[in-house]
Amino acid sequence: MSVRRTTWKNRDGSQGEAWMVCYRDHAGVRRFKNFKKKRDADAYHAEVRVDVRKGIHTADSVSVTVAKAGQLWIESSTSAGLERATLAGYQQHLTFHIVPLIGATKLSQLTVPAVRAFKDKLAKDRSPSMVRAVMRSLGAILADAQERGLVGQNVVRNLHRGRRRGTDTRTERRQRGKLKVGVHIPTPAEISAIVARLTGARRPLLLTAIFTGLRASELRGLRWQDIDLRRAILHVRQRVDRYQKIGPLKSEAGERTVPLPPMLVNTLREWKLACPKSKLDLAFPNQRGNPHVLTDIISRSFHPAQIAAGVVDARGRAKYGGLHTLRHFYASWCINRRVDGGLELPLKVVQARLGHASIQMTADRYGHLFPSTDDGAELAAAEKALVLHTVSRRP
Numbered sequence: 001m002s003v004r005r006t007t008w009k010n011r012d013g014s015q016g017e018a019w020m021v022c023y024r025d026h027a028g029v030r031r032f033k034n035f036k037k038k039r040d041a042d043a044y045h046a047e048v049r050v051d052v053r054k055g056i057h058t059a060d061s062v063s064v065t066v067a068k069a070g071q072l073w074i075e076s077s078t079s080a081g082l083e084r085a086t087l088a089g090y091q092q093h094l095t096f097h098i099v100p101l102i103g104a105t106k107l108s109q110l111t112v113p114a115v116r117a118f119k120d121k122l123a124k125d126r127s128p129s130m131v132r133a134v135m136r137s138l139g140a141i142l143a144d145a146q147e148r149g150l151v152g153q154n155v156v157r158n159l160h161r162g163r164r165r166g167t168d169t170r171t172e173r174r175q176r177g178k179l180k181v182g183v184h185i186p187t188p189a190e191i192s193a194i195v196a197r198l199t200g201a202r203r204p205l206l207l208t209a210i211f212t213g214l215r216a217s218e219l220r221g222l223r224w225q226d227i228d229l230r231r232a233i234l235h236v237r238q239r240v241d242r243y244q245k246i247g248p249l250k251s252e253a254g255e256r257t258v259p260l261p262p263m264l265v266n267t268l269r270e271w272k273l274a275c276p277k278s279k280l281d282l283a284f285p286n287q288r289g290n291p292h293v294l295t296d297i298i299s300r301s302f303h304p305a306q307i308a309a310g311v312v313d314a315r316g317r318a319k320y321g322g323l324h325t326l327r328h329f330y331a332s333w334c335i336n337r338r339v340d341g342g343l344e345l346p347l348k349v350v351q352a353r354l355g356h357a358s359i360q361m362t363a364d365r366y367g368h369l370f371p372s373t374d375d376g377a378e379l380a381a382a383e384k385a386l387v388l389h390t391v392s393r394r395p
Contacts (some may be wrong), residue, residue: 005034023046041086049121054218065105066110066138069145070094076144083250085134085242087348093137097122099131107151110373112159118161185328185371186311193309201302204271209323210260213330215239216323220291221246229269232260236355240291246280254355298322327354331366 002023008016018034025031035041040188064072074094075091077087102118122131139156146154146227157223167389179185186194191210198206209219217239226235236256247256260268268283286292303318311319331354334345346352347370349364 003038003045003079023049026279057341063106063108063389064145064150066105066107066141067094067099067102068144069107069150070103070141072148073141073144083241083247084245089133090137090140092335093134094141097134098138098141099124101299107145108140110151110155112155115155115159133205179328179365181332181369184325185332186325188333190311191329194305194311197308198305201271201274201284202305204267205297205301206326207264207267207328208284208304209278210329211261211264212335213327214258215327215355216294216297217241218249218355219284219323220282220294222283222360224272224275225281227283229265229272232262232265233257242294244293246291249282249355251355251357255348256355258353291365294323302324302326302343330354331362332369335366337368 003019003021006020010016015251018036019038021033021035021041023031023045033041039345071094074087074091076091076312082090093168101121102114104159105114118138119131119135122134125132135156139154142151142156144156145151179369181187182190195207195210203217208222209216212234214236220240221238222234222236223238226237228234234257236249236258238246238256239249239254271283275283276285276287276289278285279291280291282289282291284292286296288366297328298321302320302323306318306320314320331350334350336351347362348359350366351359354362356365
C-alpha cells in the first residue's frame with residue numbers, strides 16, 4: 001500500500017500529474033485511485049489502510065449507488081412475501097425521500113457524517129416519525145447491500161450506535177412526547193359517555209375495541225370462530241390490511257387470547273343474532289359480508305359516537321381521530337384498574353394483552369401511566385424507619 005506521484009503527456013503535449021494510491025483490498029485485489037492533491041491522497045491512504053484491516057472497505061469501482069441498492073432491497077423484500085402495504089411504504093421511502101437526496105451517491109462514499117447530513121436534511125421539512133421511518137429503511141438497504149457484498153459496513157447502524165446515549169435520541173423522545181390522558185387517550189369519563197350513547201351495529205364494534213384493545217386491522221379480521229362467549233375470551237389470529245386483504249398477523253406476539261368483560265359478552269351474544277351473514281365468518285362485516293373499510297368505521301361509527309356523547313373539541317368535532325386511541329385507552333385501563341376497585345395488571349400481562357413483541361415496547365409506550373406508589377406518606381414512613389434504625393444502632 002503506497003502513495004506515489006504519476007505523470008503523463010496529454011494529446012496537446014502538456015504534462016498531466018496526479019497522486020496515485022495503490023493498495024490491495026481485503027480480498028487481495030489490487031486497486032488504484034488518483035487524486036489531484038497529495039494531501040487528499042494521503043488522507044485516503046490512511047483511511048483505506050484502516051478499513052482494509054477491518055475488512056469493511058469497498059472500492060468505488062465495484063460499488064453501486066444508493067438508488068440501485070434500494071431497488072435491489074425492494075426486489076428482495078418483494079420475493080420475501082412481505083405485505084403489500086409494507087412494500088408500498090418501503091417504495092415511498094425510497095422514491096420520495098432517499099433517492100432525491102442521496103440516490104446518486106455510491107455506497108462506498110457513504111460515511112457517518114454523510115448519513116447524519118442526510119438525516120438533518122430530512123428533518124427540515126419532514127415529521128420526526130417520518131425521519132425515523134426513512135432512516136430505518138436506509139439502514140435496511142445497507143444491511144441488504146452488505147449481505148450482497150456491495151458494501152463493507154452499515155454506516156446507519158454506526159450512527160445509531162454512536163448516538164444511542166446522545167442528545168439526538170433524547171431530542172426525538174422529547175419531540176414525540178408521552179401519551180397523555182385527555183389528549184391522546186380518552187378519559188374514563190369520556191369512555192363512559194361514549195358507551196352510554198352507543199346503539200345499533202356501532203355498539204358491539206366499538207365496545208370490542210374499547211374493552212379488548214385490538215388493533216383496527218385485528219378488529220376488522222375478527223371471526224366468530226375466534227370468539228368463545230361461554231368462556232368469555234377471544235383469540236386474535238388474523239388481520240385485514242389497508243387493501244382489504246385478510247392475512248396472518250404481523251408477528252407471533254400478535255397471536256394472543258384476550259378476556260372479555262360481562263357487558264361485552266352480553267352485547268356480542270345479542271349481536272351474533274343480528275350480525276349480517278358473512279361467508280368469511282367475520283364478527284363485524286359490512287352489509288355484503290366483507291371486511292369494513294377502516295375510514296368508514298372511523299367516519300360512520302367512532303366520530304359520530306363521540307359527537308353524540310359530547311366528546312368534542314372546541315369546534316364541535318370528534319375529539320379523537322383514529323381507533324388507535326381506544327387501544328391506548330385499553331392499555332391505560334389495564335394499568336390503572338386498581339383505581340376502579342380492580343387489580344392492577346403487571347406490565348408483562350399488559351404486553352401480552354396488547355400483543356407487543358417486547359416488554360420494552362410496552363414500557364416505552366405506557367410505562368409512565370402506571371400509578372406511582374412512592375408517594376409522600378410512604379416516603380415519610382420510610383424516612384422515619386431509617387432514622388429509628390440508625391438511632392437504635394448507636395452505642
